[in-house]
Amino acid sequence: MKAEIITIGDEILIGQVVDTNSAWMGEQLNLYGIEVYQITSVHDNHDHILQAFADAEKRVDLVLITGGLGPTKDDITKKALCDFFDCGMVVNEQVLQHVTDMLSRRNVAINQLNKDQALVPEKCTVLHNAYGTAPGMWFERGGTIFVSMPGVPFEMKGLMNDQVLPRLRDTGKAKSIYHQTVLVYGIPESMLAEKIEAWELALPPFIKLAYLPNQLMIRLRLSAYGSDPELLRKEVNRQIETLRTIIPNHIFGYNGDTMAGVTGKLLVQAGAMVAVAESCTGGAISQLFTENPGSSVYFKGAVVAYSNETKTALLGVNTKTLQAHGAVSREVALEMAEGVKKALNTEYAIATTGIAGPDGGTEEKPVGTVCIAVSGQHQVWVERYTFAHNRERNILRSSQTAINMLRQLILTENTETI
Template identity: 50%
Template sequence: MKIEIVTIGDELLIGQVIDTNSAWIGQHLNEAGFEVSRINSISDSEEEILNVLAESSSRCDVVLITGGLGPTKDDITKTTLCKYFDTKLVHNADVFDDVKRFLKGRVASLNDFNKQQALVPENCEVIRNAVGTAPIMWFDYKNTIYVSMPGVPSEMKHVMNNSIIPRLKTKFGGAAIVHKTILVHSIPEAVLAEMLEDWECALPSSISLAYLPAPGRIRLRLSARGEDEGVLQNSIQEQIDKLVPIIGDSILAFSDESVASILAKLFTDKELTLATAESCTGGNIAHQITSIPGSSAFFVGSVVAYSNAVKQNVLGVNFLDINNYGAVSEPVVEQMVQGVRLSLGADYAVATSGIAGPDGGSDEKPVGTVWIAVCDSNKTISRCFNFGTIRERNIERASDMALVMLKELVG
């Protein structure tokens, strides 16, 4: 059974709003054992909507539609659905009660636009919206199911969890599907593919492998689909057991999570504390750490030492070392990491100093040169990297590598 997702809205196509609905729907359908074969984002155009509905019906069993159900004139999904299904809009008393209930205390009185929310295609099955005014419309038409939902994420998620996915399970069942992610660091994608060529070729036909690269790391995703989840789990684990000897030291985790969240568990479990000193990463490492709920249990603070004066006066970096070696150097970054650990009283620390770009490089230290250091009370480790010429990527890769080095030190 195949499902297509259609998201409607000019705002999605011009980048004004990011389409998070498709990703969320795809993830939750996958967890329920359903296959999403295609995602379409289209404009608020009758022609585009009619075309995508007709095309989708020839390829899939279910079409899930979000967007275009608001009360304003640019929301044309309902009228277009009427044209596609050769029907008309009719007043639905239950939906009107929902609209009145939802807007009670929010508006002084219902205007014509509010009242139009209670109009629905005559031949659809209405699924009432418990958290908004736009009703959900279910059509069973010529062997294809069409479901039109609001584009507001909270409303879409509520109806998907409470109505749509349960209905799809009742009608179509749902095979077991198992994914396992292995997080690998510091191996380029092409190099990793070469290392794993024999192992990948020997994978059973029931298991598929995907490479999901990001700066500084790659997610290997093993997927299996079948009737018995336990059998699938065991089959994937057998392949992971064969994978580990090939790339063991480069495996960060056997889960799909950020390096920051891995470190958060590690520091919390070991009851350790952490501080950061950042120059070229500008606080991004601290941001990644503090985005993890509960990080206050182990993260004590950060110094964004962008200027040399802060490196000297706050972190205690020697003025002569900055003059002799430059701010982007091994002596300076090691003094930064030792200084922040001592001044903030942490068990561990990490520091960065580099040339993020696009300007500021030299023949000796081109753009993308970054020194990273980590330390505890007994050991300091520093490494030099060149991450390229793109500023945003340099900051991201330096931040990720700093966290990887920290994990290596902590163990």
């Protein structure tokens, strides 16, 4: 099955918005064995959109359209779809009810613009959008499927996951494919490539390996293509078992796992809770924990100590330690970790103190210098790192590294029980 993605919106063409939707859709379709043949971004212009639909219909069997829906876009995509499929609009009662419900939950009175959201092309199948007011729309003609979705990323992703991908799977046109992604942290990409080179070369020809590094980890994706799904599953998992023996400490999870989520599970298994003292990470570690539903079971709280006064008053850091070693020091990191563990009465604690940048660096402690301490039930561990990146990346890398240190400490302290 060959697909084309059409994104509609002036904001992409003038560069105000980076088109991250297409990359996400491309990755998902690829996982289902559907090849994205072309991505086309066009204006909020009726004739231009119609031309793009007609061109795509000649090229591919699946056209995924995002954007150009909603009152402020004057529903330009919906009108173009009506013209393209030669039909009128009808009110869809389910959509009208859904829009009314959503707005009343937000205490917003429905107006004509909202009501117009329930107007859909006669020839479409409506796809329920649980995340917003503009519905998804599915059309079929002469062997080509057209799907229209809103351009708001979380609405598009919700519709793809809930409605579009399951329906595409049901068409049976997708190839058999089996994917597993191994999540790796704490090793540079080039060193990882060297370490696993022999293993990679020995992979059977029907398994492909992809390196997918992002700011939070390196993802190693194994994709197996073939006719026997059970064989693919077995062989991929066998290869992953071998990989585990080569880099045991660097693999922290699989597929959609996150470092904080994995560490949270370890805390639950150990019957323990964590507290965090953040200086340079400024709340980022807390956020990485609390973005996981149910995190209150293992995450007790944090102190963001962005001034020496707060480090002393709330965490009990000794002013003498601050004077002797400076706020960015192993000694202060350690006192912050012990202080927050005591103040919040937990079994584990993390502390960070550093220079995120762009200013504040010195020759001895350049921008990116970060001291991280983790404290457990029997052990403590302090490290000094130099992350030579921009502010955003320094904060993210420090946070992820700190949680990884906690993960390793919990594993060390609980080898018997976990």
